[in-house]
Amino acid sequence: MEEAQLLDGRYVAGQIHRETMEAVQRLRRKGILPCVVFIRVGNHPPSELYVRMKQKKAQEVGIQSEVISFPEDVSQKEVLDNLNRLNLDPSIHGILVQLPLPSHLSEKQIALAINPKKDIDGFHPLNLGKMLLGEKDCFYPCTPLGIQELLKRYKIEIEGKEVVILGRSNIVGKPLAALFLQKSKYANATVTVVHSFSQNIKEHCRQADILIAAMGKARFVTRDFVKPKAVVVDVGVSRIADSSSPQGYRIVGDVDFDEIKKIASWITPNPGGVGPMTIAMLLANTVKAAELSQP
Numbered sequence: 001m002e003e004a005q006l007l008d009g010r011y012v013a014g015q016i017h018r019e020t021m022e023a024v025q026r027l028r029r030k031g032i033l034p035c036v037v038f039i040r041v042g043n044h045p046p047s048e049l050y051v052r053m054k055q056k057k058a059q060e061v062g063i064q065s066e067v068i069s070f071p072e073d074v075s076q077k078e079v080l081d082n083l084n085r086l087n088l089d090p091s092i093h094g095i096l097v098q099l100p101l102p103s104h105l106s107e108k109q110i111a112l113a114i115n116p117k118k119d120i121d122g123f124h125p126l127n128l129g130k131m132l133l134g135e136k137d138c139f140y141p142c143t144p145l146g147i148q149e150l151l152k153r154y155k156i157e158i159e160g161k162e163v164v165i166l167g168r169s170n171i172v173g174k175p176l177a178a179l180f181l182q183k184s185k186y187a188n189a190t191v192t193v194v195h196s197f198s199q200n201i202k203e204h205c206r207q208a209d210i211l212i213a214a215m216g217k218a219r220f221v222t223r224d225f226v227k228p229k230a231v232v233v234d235v236g237v238s239r240i241a242d243s244s245s246p247q248g249y250r251i252v253g254d255v256d257f258d259e260i261k262k263i264a265s266w267i268t269p270n271p272g273g274v275g276p277m278t279i280a281m282l283l284a285n286t287v288k289a290a291e292l293s294q295p
């Protein structure tokens, strides 16, 4: 039997970064220098890595960036005061507060405190509400947007398909369901969302033309969850200790890639699938914020 084709997120993200770079050059000719600020709290090695990756890509496409690192015990007030300052600074177009945050900080309050026009993550309730309504002058969360864009660039039809999403978080599962439900060409799907209270998860998954796993459970999706010729997207990131790797760990997705590639029609590698797309959409959103910032 033929093997699944790869939805190569690293490759498509590279294309998007080149488009973003051109948009940055157009803005620079108008005297606008796109600038993003990343805020990080505490010592959390994966977050430090992700912020470094975002910064490196920003630099490659010509977007200015700055990182503010707070100690683990920073107060809510200190973070909010800084957000207020950045909200008012016209030279800053995008603000991202890297998650997760220590438990004494309120993610909800912090998302609310970011100027919605600078909320490149699309986590502010105003942006989430606008997305639900299908409006365009706002920011959509980067991982859902990246998944939609990846499928679009491989000309994978979403319209009329059975899409099953594993996971209902506010940053991946829920906004992805809203996006694929939209009345538009790259959506119009029939969407099912399953979570830890769901029954018959396997049976739901087997119905999927497009199966998207965003649980953070290593290799949860095995062969018996997947309909032959389905499209399978693996969002999950689990770090598994691995002494043979230079970092001492390796990344394992929610999907048993080696098994599923034998039955799916398309599959994302992981790493190299959804992750790079998330970063590409983040920088695309930063350029959008800079464009919309003009009077």
Ligand SMILES: NC(=O)C1=CN([C@@H]2O[C@H](COP(=O)(O)OP(=O)(O)OC[C@H]3O[C@@H](n4cnc5c(N)ncnc54)[C@H](OP(=O)(O)O)[C@@H]3O)[C@@H](O)[C@H]2O)C=CC1
Pocket (backbone or CB within 6 Å): 143, 166, 167, 168, 169, 170, 171, 172, 173, 194, 195, 196, 197, 198, 201, 214, 215, 216, 217, 235, 236, 237, 238, 274, 275, 276, 278
């Ligand atoms: N590549 C990328 O760009 C990104 C990757 N990620 C990764 O994706 C994964 C998901 O992230 P995020 O959405 O923030 O995670 P959360 O932990 O916030 O959400 C996980 C979701 O999966 C559900 N779930 C967990 N275990 C099960 C189970 N055994 N059966 C059914 N449902 C289950 C949970 O259900 P319930 O709601 O009932 O608890 C929850 O809805 C993580 O591994 C994360 O690292 C996240 C963002 C971006």
Ligand SMILES: Nc1nc(=O)c2c([nH]1)NC[C@@H]1CN(c3ccc(C(=O)N[C@@H](CCC(=O)O)C(=O)O)cc3)C=[N+]21
Pocket (backbone or CB within 6 Å): 049, 050, 053, 096, 097, 098, 099, 100, 121, 142, 143, 237, 251, 270, 271, 272, 273, 274, 275, 276, 277, 278, 279
């Ligand atoms: N405010 C905020 N916005 C986010 O968008 C956000 C966040 N907080 N917190 C954490 C999650 C996770 N996330 C990833 C982005 C890129 C990769 C990525 O590029 N991963 C590489 C592998 C990198 C590695 O080696 O670990 C890949 O998939 O190929 C992964 C995960 C964004 N998140």
Ligand SMILES: [Mg+2]
Pocket (backbone or CB within 6 Å): 169
């Ligand atoms: Mg989470």
